[in-house]
Amino acid sequence: MHGDFTLVSLGDIIQAHPVSEDSEARPLFDLVRMGDAAIANQEGVFFDLSATRVEAPGSPYILLGQAGMARDLKAMGIDMVGVANNHASDWGIEGLRAMTGLLDAAGVVHAGDGATLAEAQGARFLDTPKGRVALVAAASTYKQGAKAQDAIKGVPARAGISGLRLREIELVTPQSMAALRHAYGKPGEGDLVVPVNTPFAQPIEKTYRVGARPGFTYDMNSVDRKAILAGIRDARAKADLAVFTVHAHENADGMDDAAPGAPADFLVTLFHQAVDAGADVAMGTGPHSMRGIEIYKGKPIFYGLAVFLFAGNVVLTQEQQTERYDSAEASQADRRNPRDASFRAPASWDDGFVATTRFQDGVLKEVRLYPIEHGGQATPSRRETRLATPDRARRILATLRDLSAPFGTQIAIDGAAGVIRP
Numbered sequence: 001m002h003g004d005f006t007l008v009s010l011g012d013i014i015q016a017h018p019v020s021e022d023s024e025a026r027p028l029f030d031l032v033r034m035g036d037a038a039i040a041n042q043e044g045v046f047f048d049l050s051a052t053r054v055e056a057p058g059s060p061y062i063l064l065g066q067a068g069m070a071r072d073l074k075a076m077g078i079d080m081v082g083v084a085n086n087h088a089s090d091w092g093i094e095g096l097r098a099m100t101g102l103l104d105a106a107g108v109v110h111a112g113d114g115a116t117l118a119e120a121q122g123a124r125f126l127d128t129p130k131g132r133v134a135l136v137a138a139a140s141t142y143k144q145g146a147k148a149q150d151a152i153k154g155v156p157a158r159a160g161i162s163g164l165r166l167r168e169i170e171l172v173t174p175q176s177m178a179a180l181r182h183a184y185g186k187p188g189e190g191d192l193v194v195p196v197n198t199p200f201a202q203p204i205e206k207t208y209r210v211g212a213r214p215g216f217t218y219d220m221n222s223v224d225r226k227a228i229l230a231g232i233r234d235a236r237a238k239a240d241l242a243v244f245t246v247h248a249h250e251n252a253d254g255m256d257d258a259a260p261g262a263p264a265d266f267l268v269t270l271f272h273q274a275v276d277a278g279a280d281v282a283m284g285t286g287p288h289s290m291r292g293i294e295i296y297k298g299k300p301i302f303y304g305l306a307v308f309l310f311a312g313n314v315v316l317t318q319e320q321q322t323e324r325y326d327s328a329e330a331s332q333a334d335r336r337n338p339r340d341a342s343f344r345a346p347a348s349w350d351d352g353f354v355a356t357t358r359f360q361d362g363v364l365k366e367v368r369l370y371p372i373e374h375g376g377q378a379t380p381s382r383r384e385t386r387l388a389t390p391d392r393a394r395r396i397l398a399t400l401r402d403l404s405a406p407f408g409t410q411i412a413i414d415g416a417a418g419v420i421r422p
Contacts, residue, residue: 001131001240001362008035009355010078011305012043012085012285016065016313018072019385028354028387031370033077035356037126037133040078040308041247041285042110044087046070047098054091054098059143062090062315070102079126082137084112084161085247085286089146093159112137112162112245117148120162121227123235123242131240136231136279138162138224140266141249141286164228165221166250166266171211180208215252218266225270229277236278241359244274245283257289258346260399262406263303271301281357288349290400294407295422298364301407306352310345310374311383350374351388351396353418369411369418371396390416 010032019025032038044063073081081103088096096113103110114120123134139146139161148160169191172180181187184194192208209217228244236242249256250264263284271282275296282301284291291304354370371388373396388396393416400418401411411418 001359003130003361005130005241005359006035007133007241007243007281007357007359008032008038008077009281009283009302009305009357010038010040010308011352012041012288012307013073013081013309014043014063014307014312015069015309016046016063016311018066018068019309019311020072020075022384025384025386028372028385029076031354031356031387035077036128036130037079038077039080039082039135039243039245039283040073041085041137041245041283041305042073042081042083042099042103043085043247043285044312045091045095045099047091047095047102052094052098054094057090057092057315057317059090060317060320062317063087063312064091064315065313067102070099070106070108073103073108074106078108080109080111080124080133080135080243082112082135082245082247082285083110084120084137084139084142084163086139086141086143086146086249088113088139088161089143096161097159109135111135112139113160114148114162115159116157117150117160117162117227120148120160121231123231123238125239132238134235134239134242135245136228136235136242137245137247138164138228139247140164140166141247141255162228164224164246164270167207167219167221168250169207169209169217169219171213171215171217172208173214174210176214177208177210216250216254216264218250218264220266220270225273229273232274232277232279240362241280242278243281243283244271244279245285246270247286248284249286251287257287257291257304257348259348260290260304260403262403263291267303271303272296275299275301280359288345290348290351290353290396290403292403292405292407293355293367293369293400293409293411293420294404295364295367295409295420298422300355300357300364300367300420302355305355307349307374308352308354308372309385310349311385351392351399353396353400364422367420369397369400369420371416371418388416393417
């Protein structure tokens with residue numbers, strides 16, 4: 001980019017209804033619109049269910065937003081979204097296509113999806129008065145059947161998202177490994193791979209490895225990883241600014257974060273490789289809790305941007321509705337309206353931030369962090385998002401400072417904002 005250019009990085013959008021006209025949220029959206037480009041993760045889909053032919057969802061916790069969300073994203077200043085995530089296929093490929101059609105009509109660029117895997121792994125572009133922005137998006141957490149396919153050996157292509165396959169490995173102490181080997185009757189050394197019974201026809205395998213402390217590590221599929229990095233290199237060759245985002249619920253302790261924490265080890269490797277391949281900014285989404293920030297070779301890496309908008313509509317499947325209605329613990333409200341999915345999120349999910357990254361002639365000059373809060377809702381589907389109050393902002397920034405310290409990142413507090421300078 002030539003001259004002064006500011007990119008706004010946002011976390012997950014889990015939003016069911018338009019909010020750009022909310023007067024109390026105007027300062028937040030004004031901040032988003034101040035940038036030259038703004039990028040977020042659109043988690044879940046939105047479309048007019050009455051006018052779209054889709055199959056009934058089978059997996060639990062299905063998200064569905066109103067069709068007007070596409071125009072609303074544009075109105076609040078969001079220019080590009082990654083759509084590769086674990087809710088992209090909640091309503092099958094037709095639901096995803098219905099949403100991307102609305103995004104196209106609204107002028108919001110989307111990445112991470114395609115009619116083939118090669119298309120989903122490729123970059124999408126936004127032309128601005130100051131230069132061209134490329135976005136490559138992928139997900140390591142996604143539902144079975146969501147990943148796109150290329151046509152190969154007589155099998156036709158399948159539309160879907162860009163997925164990064166992982167092999168989860170549980171780290172155990174030497175004593176625990178000895179006990180596991182004894183229980184399974186598998187003496188030896190190295191990794192222990194054992195079958196795990198599942199409701200499906202074929203069992204899955206679980207891998208154990210001796211580690212310094214209990215936790216999890218992940219091996220990336222080399223084919224997926226190489227294709228994603230190739231997409232970033234191609235994006236960098238065709239644009240002035242390249243951004244890579246991945247949706248990953250995996251963390252150092254397993255899946256999701258009930259509290260802010262460290263990213264999974266593969267994310268550090270992947271984001272470093274993404275920057276080496278040409279990414280100017282790397283964005284992590286998924287866990288809904290905050291993770292740290294690293295400046296790697298002069299490029300910002302946001303390991304976890306938490307949630308930007310958090311008022312989604314969770315639709316219950318028939319099985320979930322039946323379970324809630326028949327449960328002895330079901331409240332009277334549940335019995336009156338079993339469709340009211342009152343999902344209770346951890347308290348840490350109500351803290352987040354907006355990051356603005358300023359470049360001067362392509363060189364990083366400053367990252368500013370603006371804390372946001374979600375709350376004040378009568379029901380989970382009406383959770384409001386605001387710029388954080390001063391006291392809460394300082395607490396959020398202190399948490400981000402602690403999370404970022406292991407990466408050697410120093411965050412200065414400037415009023416209600418955090419500042420990172422290279």
